[in-house]
Amino acid sequence: MTKKNENFDLTELKRDSLEIDELFSKYPAPQPPPALVDDIKRRIQSQRQRISIPKLILKTAAVAAVVILAWTYIFDGLRENPIAKSSETSDTVFAKADENLSELEKEVDLLRSEFLSVSLNEESTSGLFNDILTTVESQILETDNTFWKG
């Protein structure tokens, strides 16, 4: 009783408190019957520690929430799984691989034909090896001329 009741006189407060004590001491209430006190103790002894219903509801709700969250997480995870995704688009992946393979095969064929034509001294109008060969030949000729000129 400090600042909160500063409007109240402290001596008056003490006097009121004392008066209550005096009044109730002068007219004491009866005591509880001993049989009643014993009965209360006996009832407490025979009671089992119970889980209160609100607590039980709260616990059940918490467990249910965890199960739902876990289930949602696992379910979403399965849906977004890359393995699952690739199995859905496997046809597309195989088609792309086939495309790449055929391109590579084409290039290998081209290189093989170029190689054969070079080996057989065949003229080729197009092709990488032909260009390189022409360049190399011209360079050899130039070098040869320069050498003989001194």
Added chain:
Amino acid sequence: MTSYEQNIEIVILARKGDKVAFSKLVDLYSKRLYGYFYRLTYNADDSNELLSELFLKMYEKIGTCRPETFEAWLFRMASNLFMDFLRSKKRHDKMIGTFQQEYKEETPELKSDGFLTDKLSRALKTLEQDTAEIIVMRYYSQLSFQQLADLRNEPINTVLSKVHRGLKKLKEYLENSD
């Protein structure tokens, strides 16, 4: 170890489910709580019933209280129990009233041993219900006025004014009835 510390120890043990500790709490508080109920109900049978109910509730809910504030917690529970009792009593009285109107019978007086036999009970009956409860609780709980104000969710000055006015009225009644 002071008695306050000993009481805290007992409450801690009771919270752990120690039934001997519960019996000690019954011994420690039964007189004060019985007095509290008796002074407010003016009836021994109702006080017996309320006291039993309170201790069984205490047993069930002791896990929700802090050992340091056990007394305030216990008396708050007692106050709530008394309020519930009052409400059900009012409903009961109303029901009897309706019944009597329907059958045009006279109201039978509620039987109770020691009903308003002592002066203080009669004097308390003249006060407003909440004023009487504050004064009775102040004596039996030994809580400070500030704690009582907190317990009742009322400003401290309101509580003090009620006590002051109530006491004045009580004294007047007791002086005049002598």
